[in-house]
Structure formats: structure tokens, C-alpha cells
Amino acid sequence: MSLRSLLMPAISQRLLSEARLQSQRRRAERRRVARGEPHRVRLFHQVDDPYSALLAAALPALVARYDIELVPQLVGPPPDAAAPARAQLVAYSRRDAALLARRHGLGFDDPGLQPAAAAVASATALLLGAIGQGRFVQVAADVSRALWQGHALAAAAPGVVPASGEAVAAHVGKAEAEREGLGHYLGAMLHYGGEWTWGLDRLHHLEQRLQALGAGREGVSGALFPPPDESAPAAAEADAGATIDFFVSLRSPYSAIVTPRVFALGRAAGVPVRIRPVLPMVMRGLPVPRAKRLYISLDAAREARRLGVPFGRLNDPLGRPTERGMAALSHALGRGQGEAFLGSFMQGVWAEGVDAGSDRGLRRLAERAGLAWDGVRDALADPALDSSWRGSAEANRAEMASMGLWGVPSFRVGTLAVWGQDRLWAVAQALRRQGSA
Numbered sequence: 001m002s003l004r005s006l007l008m009p010a011i012s013q014r015l016l017s018e019a020r021l022q023s024q025r026r027r028a029e030r031r032r033v034a035r036g037e038p039h040r041v042r043l044f045h046q047v048d049d050p051y052s053a054l055l056a057a058a059l060p061a062l063v064a065r066y067d068i069e070l071v072p073q074l075v076g077p078p079p080d081a082a083a084p085a086r087a088q089l090v091a092y093s094r095r096d097a098a099l100l101a102r103r104h105g106l107g108f109d110d111p112g113l114q115p116a117a118a119a120v121a122s123a124t125a126l127l128l129g130a131i132g133q134g135r136f137v138q139v140a141a142d143v144s145r146a147l148w149q150g151h152a153l154a155a156a157a158p159g160v161v162p163a164s165g166e167a168v169a170a171h172v173g174k175a176e177a178e179r180e181g182l183g184h185y186l187g188a189m190l191h192y193g194g195e196w197t198w199g200l201d202r203l204h205h206l207e208q209r210l211q212a213l214g215a216g217r218e219g220v221s222g223a224l225f226p227p228p229d230e231s232a233p234a235a236a237e238a239d240a241g242a243t244i245d246f247f248v249s250l251r252s253p254y255s256a257i258v259t260p261r262v263f264a265l266g267r268a269a270g271v272p273v274r275i276r277p278v279l280p281m282v283m284r285g286l287p288v289p290r291a292k293r294l295y296i297s298l299d300a301a302r303e304a305r306r307l308g309v310p311f312g313r314l315n316d317p318l319g320r321p322t323e324r325g326m327a328a329l330s331h332a333l334g335r336g337q338g339e340a341f342l343g344s345f346m347q348g349v350w351a352e353g354v355d356a357g358s359d360r361g362l363r364r365l366a367e368r369a370g371l372a373w374d375g376v377r378d379a380l381a382d383p384a385l386d387s388s389w390r391g392s393a394e395a396n397r398a399e400m401a402s403m404g405l406w407g408v409p410s411f412r413v414g415t416l417a418v419w420g421q422d423r424l425w426a427v428a429q430a431l432r433r434q435g436s437a
Contacts, residue, residue: 009313009353016301016312021195028193029213038069039192039215041206044179045140046075046187047127048120050097050108051199053144055188057106058200058224059137065220066210072136073175074124074168075187082185084286085406090114092404092419099418099426100200104225107145115147123147125162126154128171133160183291196295200225201422205302227306228425230261232268233432242431244273245412247400248342250325251280251317253300255409256350257309258421262411263339265424269431275338276396277329277389278408280322284397303421310351317349321356324380325349328366330389331379340369 014020032039043059046052063070083089094110101108115123123143130136130143135157142156163171182191188199190206197206204223210216232238246262248255266273282288297314304311317325325345332341348354348365355361359377366376379385400410403417410419413430 005315005355005357008315012297012315013313013353016297016314018305021302024194025209028195032193039067039210039213040069040071042178042182042191043070043072044075044175044184044187044189044191045072045127046077047124047144047147048077048115049187050093050110050148051100051188053108053141053148054097054101054104054106055190055199055203056140056144058203059140061224062203062207063137065207065217065224067215067217068210070137072127072131072140073178074128074131074172075175075179076172077187078185081289082292084281088401088404088406095404096418096420096423099423103228103425104200108148111148111150115150119147119150119153121165121168122153122162124172125165125168126157126160128163128168129160130157131171132163135160180291184295185289185291196299198299202299228422230265230424230428232265232428234269238269238271238431239414240270242269242271242413244271244427244431245276246273247276247278247396247405247408247410247412249278249280249408250322250329250345250349250356251282252408253297253311253314253350254421256346257300257304257307257311258409258424259343259346260309261307261421261424262409262427263343265428265431269428271431273339275329275333275342276399277326277393278397278400279326279393280318281407282318283322300421310347312351313353314350315353315355315361317356319357321349321362324362325356325365326389326393327380327382327385328362328371328376330385330392331376332366332369332371335371337370341366341371344369 045056059070077083077086080086097108098110126143127136127140130139139157139160143153145151146153146156179185179189184191184196186198190197190203192206192209195209197203203225204227207223211220244262244266248259263273301312329338329341329345332338344365345356348361348368349356354364356365362376363373367373400406403412405417405419407419409421410417411423411427413427416426416430418426
């Protein structure tokens, strides 16, 4: 066992702990009070990002609910290193935002293409002008709607004088540098007291924090966009022919925290879950910058606590541990024990700090899943199995790509294909739709 594998579980357990998060929050609040500052929330708005458009629609209600100073800043798309599959990301973002908009009753439809560059430039100039006039919150949603629907932009922000091209370039450059300095890369991001929240999906975390600080206005409780209901339809309501395809990576924190939930959903609905493993992005040659890795880990830990899923004492399975895990998973799938092994591996690696790269660690995970270690050990040495699981992983990746997806966890039910541990509600909805068809 390497020194890294020995130290990582303890370090990650501290880094991702609730105690550390609360300590950071207390320090941030002490600094704010000592400086006499308001509850200042920074918004990084990407003009041609559908999630930014949805968040813009929520801003008037947000500032009405809380005693905050909202500081909007305009940014461009994420850098290449943070968006290695940019074309897929852009297309999927539109479809996913439309799905999210329908859930929340917001007005966004996927037009099938991005707004023209000239229109984006005009909208950016208009929104920067609105920032200068202190009117961003009032006009951002209308400008976004006009941009995505191809309507006249000026009519969406009457009285706002667009900023010059030079002013836009200076503002965006400064905002992107600040976002990077604070440790992020996406649009639709809110930053408060050292903590990030993304779009509508994580807005409830920010609201919960503001309410705990007493920043909610009189009578405010709950959340504008509460966490989704992931409950399954009754087995009798689900289509008997339905299947949940679960595209999963052994190195994905989000895959780890959704694994027990997707199998619970399948059992409750009486629907099989088909495990479709893929190699991690890094092992497929796609970059994952440090800021992205850190944010994902912190966000996964925050979501895991909300969901009651064990997570945080991790032992990164990059490389050999993942390859051994994939071989063992293939062996388990051949014996009808794929769910048991996948659950054991995810819990062991991501919540218990088990080193799956060692025989001792992998044996523990395998035997907990009901697999005989002798059989697993033989499978690890079998060249035919090695070739088989690698071929299956590539076929699964290619199938994901054919659905416009590239990241994990991803799910398919019938015609629905979604990405993210926070889209399990859509999988449950798809099962209901099939069951009631």
C-alpha cells in the first residue's frame, strides 16, 4: 500500500466533513460581521448558458426573500480544460434546462441551437448596462428569454443603455479572473462566504444557510426550489418492460452517492437496473482540472449528507484500483451479483477509505458482496476477461455518446436519457409515464 493510499482516507474525511464546512461558515460569518459587510452573494452569469437563464428567473424572488446584496458579474463559457466535451455539453445543457424548466413551471424551451454570436454580444452589453444602473435583477430574466426566443432584446430592458464593447471585455475578463481565483469555472454559480451553489439545483443549500444566519425576511421558510422527489411509482404502475440503464464510473463521486438510490428506485418500481460501466474521464484521456475535482468532491459530500448516503472517507481509485474493480465487477455481473459488488465497491472506496488496488482491500469488497475471493483473483488474472470488460466499457461509452451524453452517472429509461445524480427524479417520472401510458 502506498503512502498516498494510507493518508488519503483521513485527509479526505477531514476535508469533506460537515464539521469542517460548519467551521468555514462560522469563520466567514465572523469576518463579515467584523467588517460590517452585508450578506453579499456573488452571481456569475453566463449569457448563453441555459442554466443561467433559469437562475435569472429566480433572482427577483431570491432578493425578496433574503436581506442580501447580490453582485452580478458576467462571464463567458467554461475553459476548455473544464469542458472537454464542449459540443455535447452545450447541446445537453439546452435539453436538460428545458426538462428542469418544465419541472419548475419556468419558461425555457430548447430551440435546438445556441443563440447567434451577435445576439449574445448584444445581450451581454445590455446586461452590463443593467448592472451599471442597478437593474440586473429586474431585467435579466426578460433579456434571457428574449435572447433564447429570438425576440428584440432592447424591448426586454427598456431604458437600459448597453455598455460599450471595451467595457464588456474589461468586465468579463475581470469577472472570469475572480471566478477562477475563487475556485470555479461554470456559469449560473452563486458564491457566498467561501461556498459555491449551482443554479436551481443547489439553490436550496444557499437558502438554508441564509436562513440559519437570520438573513431571511419575515415569514420566509422552506426553499424556492426544494430538492426533488425521487420516490418510485408503485410496481403495479411501472411498465413491465421498462429497464433503467445505469452508466457508471467507479471513480465518480456522484456515481458513488447515486448507486444505492438507483437500485432502491428499481426495486420499488419492480424495474431492473442494468449496470453499464465506463472508464473514468481521466482514464479516457479527458482532463479534469483540480478546481473541478475539488468542487465535485465538496458538492458530492454536501449532497450525500442531505441524502443520508455514506461518503467522504475516500481512497481515490484512479488507475489500477479502477481496473481491478472493473474486472471484479465484470466477474460479479456474470454471476448475477453485480449490484452487490458495485454497492460494496462504492461504499468501500468512497465512504470507508478501502484501497481497491490492494488484494486485501479488494478481497474485503468482494467477499462483502458474496463473491468468493479465489474466483475474483482468478478473474483478475484472466486475459480474456480483461479484454471483455474493456470492450464492454468502450461499447457503453459509445452508446452514451450516441445519446448525447459523455459523463456519469447517466441514465436511460425508454426515450429519456439524463446525466447527473440529481436527475433521478426524472428517471422516476419516466417510469411513471410509461406505467400510465
